[in-house]
Amino acid sequence: KSVEGSIKCADDAPKELLHKLHVEYLATYSSNPKHAMEKTISEYLRMSGAYWTLTGLRLLGAADRLDRSELLRFIGQCQTPAGGVAGSVGHDPHLLYTLSAVQICCMYDALDTLDVPRLVEYVAGLQRPDGSFQGDSWGEVDTRFSFCAIACLTLLNRLDAIDTAAAGEFVLSCHNWDGGFGSRPRSESHAGQMYCCLGALSLLGRLGELDADRTGWWLCERQLPAGGLNGRPEKLPDVCYSWWVLASLSILGRLHWIDEESVTRFILASQDGEDGGISDRPGDVCDPFHTLFGLAGLSLLGDRSLAPIDPVLCMPTETVRGRGVRPQVLT
Ligand SMILES: COc1ccc(S(=O)(=O)N2Cc3cc(-c4ccc(C=O)o4)ccc3N(Cc3cncn3C)C[C@H]2Cc2ccc(O)cc2)cc1
Numbered sequence: 001k002s003v004e005g006s007i008k009c010a011d012d013a014p015k016e017l018l019h020k021l022h023v024e025y026l027a028t029y030s031s032n033p034k035h036a037m038e039k040t041i042s043e044y045l046r047m048s049g050a051y052w053t054l055t056g057l058r059l060l061g062a063a064d065r066l067d068r069s070e071l072l073r074f075i076g077q078c079q080t081p082a083g084g085v086a087g088s089v090g091h092d093p094h095l096l097y098t099l100s101a102v103q104i105c106c107m108y109d110a111l112d113t114l115d116v117p118r119l120v121e122y123v124a125g126l127q128r129p130d131g132s133f134q135g136d137s138w139g140e141v142d143t144r145f146s147f148c149a150i151a152c153l154t155l156l157n158r159l160d161a162i163d164t165a166a167a168g169e170f171v172l173s174c175h176n177w178d179g180g181f182g183s184r185p186r187s188e189s190h191a192g193q194m195y196c197c198l199g200a201l202s203l204l205g206r207l208g209e210l211d212a213d214r215t216g217w218w219l220c221e222r223q224l225p226a227g228g229l230n231g232r233p234e235k236l237p238d239v240c241y242s243w244w245v246l247a248s249l250s251i252l253g254r255l256h257w258i259d260e261e262s263v264t265r266f267i268l269a270s271q272d273g274e275d276g277g278i279s280d281r282p283g284d285v286c287d288p289f290h291t292l293f294g295l296a297g298l299s300l301l302g303d304r305s306l307a308p309i310d311p312v313l314c315m316p317t318e319t320v321r322g323r324g325v326r327p328q329v330l331t
């Protein structure tokens with residue numbers, strides 16, 4: 001029997017969304033001594049952890065549980081003289097954390113926390129002649145970073161600072177024959193890269209250049225018998241892939257192609273019924289990363305007990321529309 005088929009949802013698995021438990025989990029994660037070890041390991045990504053936590057609490061309607069001024073002060077301390085934002089105080093800047101910082105400031109309507117002109121300069125400076133983006137000064141190129149740069153500049157209304165035509169050409173050059181997208185040209189198709197490439201093309205208004213049926217088909221192939229979605233063929237289902245795949249299908253206007261009932265059951269079964277939080281699959285340890293993407297997936301699937309989420313920017317729709325941003329989606 002194939003291993004991925006064996007991930008069954010136990011009958012006593014949670015079947016309802018445990019809102020209050022998740023609010024407590026997210027609101028107390030960084031102060032809970034139980035997570036001290038993980039906190040040390042993940043200090044380098046603290047800025048992204050703050051974005052995952054705040055966005056998750058926003059979806060639950062409990063963002064007031066975080067200390068706004070403390071978080072904005074932290075962001076101010078993480079912006080470097082080069083203009084980029086680091087994952088934690090004293091660390092090196094990177095596009096991943098620069099996007100997280102801009103997303104948080106947009107949710108708080110506090111962009112004056114950042115030196116925006118310098119930040120824009122930093123992002124534009126990472127674009128290479130072939131249109132691609134490196135994540136930081138070390139030079140790694142990945143379509144994830146194309147998305148980070150384009151999403152960041154869209155939120156700041158500064159797409160004029162980069163060569164958008166070349167950026168779009170590079171992303172399209174990473175489209176594979178199987179309908180998927182990879183990190184770089186001829187890289188293996190992966191659901192995370194699919195989400196980043198579709199998001200980038202959406203913000204560049206170039207989704208029309210895709211074969212949406214072929215791309216949608218690769219995405220639907222990610223769903224396994226137990227309902228969960230995986231990131232590549234033969235891999236195990238994982239809650240965060242629920243988000244990458246569901247958001248991608250939503251951008252393509254083909255969300256209804258997936259079996260929504262069984263993926264909902266898979267996400268709900270991945271909740272921790274004791275301490276709150278959502279893990280990558282039933283029975284595993286929870287973290288804020290999978291908690292956000294589980295909640296975001298449920299919001300996309302129409303759970304109206306959660307705030308609506310924008311499938312391209314993974315931020316509350318209210319914040320995205322408030323910035324005058326209306327990302328292209330296919331119907
Ligand atoms: C625990 O091991 C990891 C492995 C990779 C990473 S990562 O930063 O490269 N990243 C995001 C990520 C975060 C967590 C996590 C644990 C605790 C917290 C606190 O907020 O966040 C856990 C996993 C994780 N991964 C790894 C992963 C998820 N599902 C399968 N895997 C192998 C994703 C990884 C890449 C990434 C994805 C989206 C994004 O916006 C940034 C980075 C982090 C921890």
Ligand SMILES: [Zn+2]
Binds near residue numbers: 240290
């Ligand atoms: Zn995951």
